[in-house]
Amino acid sequence: MNFAQLPFDADEMLAGLRSWVECESPTFDRFAVNRMMDLASRELAMMGAVVERIPGRMGLGDVVRARFPHAKMNKPGILIAGHLDTVHPIGTLEKLPFRRDGALCYGPGICDMKGGNYLALEAIRQLARSGAQTPLPITVLFTPDEEIGTPSQRDLVEAEAARSRAVLVPEPGRPKGGVTSGRYAIARFNIRTIGKPSHSGVKLAEGRSAIAEMARRVLEIEAMTGPDCTFSCGVFHAGQWVNCVSSEAEAEVLTMAKRQADLDAGVERMLAMAKPGVFEVTRGVTRPVWEPNEGCMELVALAERIHGQVGLPFRHESSGGGSDGNSTGAMGVPTLDGLGVDGDKYHTLQEHIEVASLATRGKVFAGMLMGIE
Numbered sequence: 001m002n003f004a005q006l007p008f009d010a011d012e013m014l015a016g017l018r019s020w021v022e023c024e025s026p027t028f029d030r031f032a033v034n035r036m037m038d039l040a041s042r043e044l045a046m047m048g049a050v051v052e053r054i055p056g057r058m059g060l061g062d063v064v065r066a067r068f069p070h071a072k073m074n075k076p077g078i079l080i081a082g083h084l085d086t087v088h089p090i091g092t093l094e095k096l097p098f099r100r101d102g103a104l105c106y107g108p109g110i111c112d113m114k115g116g117n118y119l120a121l122e123a124i125r126q127l128a129r130s131g132a133q134t135p136l137p138i139t140v141l142f143t144p145d146e147e148i149g150t151p152s153q154r155d156l157v158e159a160e161a162a163r164s165r166a167v168l169v170p171e172p173g174r175p176k177g178g179v180t181s182g183r184y185a186i187a188r189f190n191i192r193t194i195g196k197p198s199h200s201g202v203k204l205a206e207g208r209s210a211i212a213e214m215a216r217r218v219l220e221i222e223a224m225t226g227p228d229c230t231f232s233c234g235v236f237h238a239g240q241w242v243n244c245v246s247s248e249a250e251a252e253v254l255t256m257a258k259r260q261a262d263l264d265a266g267v268e269r270m271l272a273m274a275k276p277g278v279f280e281v282t283r284g285v286t287r288p289v290w291e292p293n294e295g296c297m298e299l300v301a302l303a304e305r306i307h308g309q310v311g312l313p314f315r316h317e318s319s320g321g322g323s324d325g326n327s328t329g330a331m332g333v334p335t336l337d338g339l340g341v342d343g344d345k346y347h348t349l350q351e352h353i354e355v356a357s358l359a360t361r362g363k364v365f366a367g368m369l370m371g372i373e
Contacts, residue, residue, distance in 0.1 A: 003366045004309050006126045008359035014105060017118045017358070021098050021107035025061075027085040033061030033144045036084045040064050040117070040142055047125060049140070057152040061085065061144030065160070068124065070137035077137035078372055079164040081157060081324045082117040082171075083146030087347050096349045106352045115353045116170030116340020117142065122358075123366040135373040136165055146324055149188060149285030154327055161328040161335075166299060166372050169325040170340035173361060174317060177307055180338030181292045181300050182318030183326045185263035188284035189253040189270050193217060194277060197247040207245030211238045214249035217279060221253055221270070229257040229266040252284075256320055260289040287322045288330040295334030299372070303336060306367035312360055339365055 025036035037053070041064050044051050049066035056062045064084075070077070086109035088096070098107040124138060141160050143153045150157060161167050174180060193214040198207030218233045225231050231253060238249035255270065257263035267283065274281040292300070300316050307314035325337035341361055343353035 001130065001132050001370065003370055004311075004363055006130060006363060006366055008122065008126060008362045010355050010359040013118065013122055013358040013362070014100070014355055017110070017115060018098050020114045020118060021110045022093060024088065024090050024093060024108060025085055026087070026089050027060065027145055027147045029090060030056055030059060030061040030144070032090060033085050037062050037064050037142065037144070040084060043121060044140065047121065047128070054156065056144055060152045063144060063153055063156060064140075064142040066140040068138045070134070073137050075136065076163060076165040077139060078134070078369060079160055079167045080120050080138065080140045081143075081161070081167055081169050081328065082113060082120065082141070083143045083324070084114070084117065085144050085147050086112070087147050092349070096351065100355065103355055104352045105355050106350070108351060111172050111341060111343035111351050111353050112346035113171050113340055115343065115358065116172060119341060119358050119362040120168070120170045120339075120365050122362050123369060126362070127366055127369060132370065134369045138369065139164070143324065149186070149287060149322070150324055150327070151285050157324050158327055158331060161331055161333045164333060166295070167325065167328040167333055167335040168339055168365070168368055169323055169335065169337040170365065171323050171325070171337055172340050172346060173342050173357065174315065174319065174338050176315055177313035178315045178317060178338060179300070179303055179336060180319045180325065181296055181316040181336065183287070183290040183322060183329065183337065184256050184258050184318065184320045185260050185289035186254065186256045186287040186322045186326070187263055187267050188286070189255070190282045190284055191217065191251050191253055192280040193249045194280070195245060195247045195249070198245045199243060200245050201243050204245065210246040210249040213278065214238060214251060217273070218251060221273070224269060228259070228262040229255060231255045231266065258289070258318065263289065287326040290326045290329030290335070292329070293332055293334070295332070296329065296336065299334055299336040299368075302371045303364065303368065306364050306371065309367065310360060310363045312364065336368070339368065
C-alpha cells in the first residue's frame, strides 16, 4: 500500500491532541496521571483494541496495555512503548496554555511525549480505515513514570519487549528528520548532607550548616563533568526556618555517559564521595547504554526508505535524555526511538511542536507498522 497517501490531517490531529495536553499528568500525582490513562484507554477502546488497566506500584500511576486484534496474535509483534507522565506540575497550563502560533503549537507535554503517542495511534487508525492489515500484531503500552526513570514499570516494559519482534518508541524526533538509534547510559543519585543545628541568631558558631555543606558538594560534583561523563544537580531541598542552622539538606544528581564503562566509573566516583555522618550518597534508577545491534540497524534502514517515500530528510543518531528504549534496546530487542513529533524546548515553559509533523511523522509511523515483518 502507499502509506504516503494516507489522509493524515495535522489540524484534525491537533484538535484531538488538545484534550490530552490539557489533561495535566505530572509523574508524582498518580491521580492526575490516571486521568490521562482514562483518556487514552477510551481512545484505544474506540479504536477496537482490547484494553487492560494494570494497577500502579510505588504510589505511582497505572499502566495501559492495549492489544489490537490480529490473525497472528500468538506471534511476536510490534510493541509501541510510550509514557503519559510529564515533568510539568499541575497548574503549568496557566503559564503554558495550549496555544497555536502559526506552524507551532505549545503546551505542557505536547512534545514529550503526548504528541508522539497520539500520532502513533493515528497511524493505527489510518491503516485500519484504509483496510490495511499490518504484517504483525500491535501492542501499545503506556507507562506512568518514564520521566523518573520508569522505576515501577521497567520490569513490565522489559517483559512485554521480550515477547515482541520490534519496539517502536514515539519520543520526540531528532532535528532534520532524525530518529534515535541508541541512547546514552544514565544514573541517578539521592544525596544528603547532615549538619548540626543551632540558633543562627544567637549561637551560630555552635552549628554546622547542612545547606553550606550541600552547596560545596554540588559544586564539587558538577565540576566532575568531563567529555566522557556529565554530572548535574536538578533538585535541592533544605531548611525550614531562617533563624535555624540547617541540620539536613537533600538533593538529586543525574549523571550521563555515552559508554557504559564511563558511566560505571562515574558511579564509582559518586559513591566514593560518601562520608559517614556528614554526606550520604544513594544510587537510584540507572538506565543502561543502548548500542544499536543488527536488528536495530534493519529498522534504521526501513525508516530511511520510508522517509524517502514520504519526502522527509533522514538521519539517525544515539542520544542523551533516556527513554524506555534504553531498556528494550539494551535487551537486544530491535528498537527504534525518536519516532514522535518534531518540536523543541520540552521540559520547559516553551515546549512546542511543529504542527505539520503530526501528519508527516504519522505517515512514517504507519510505514514502520506496515514494513516490519
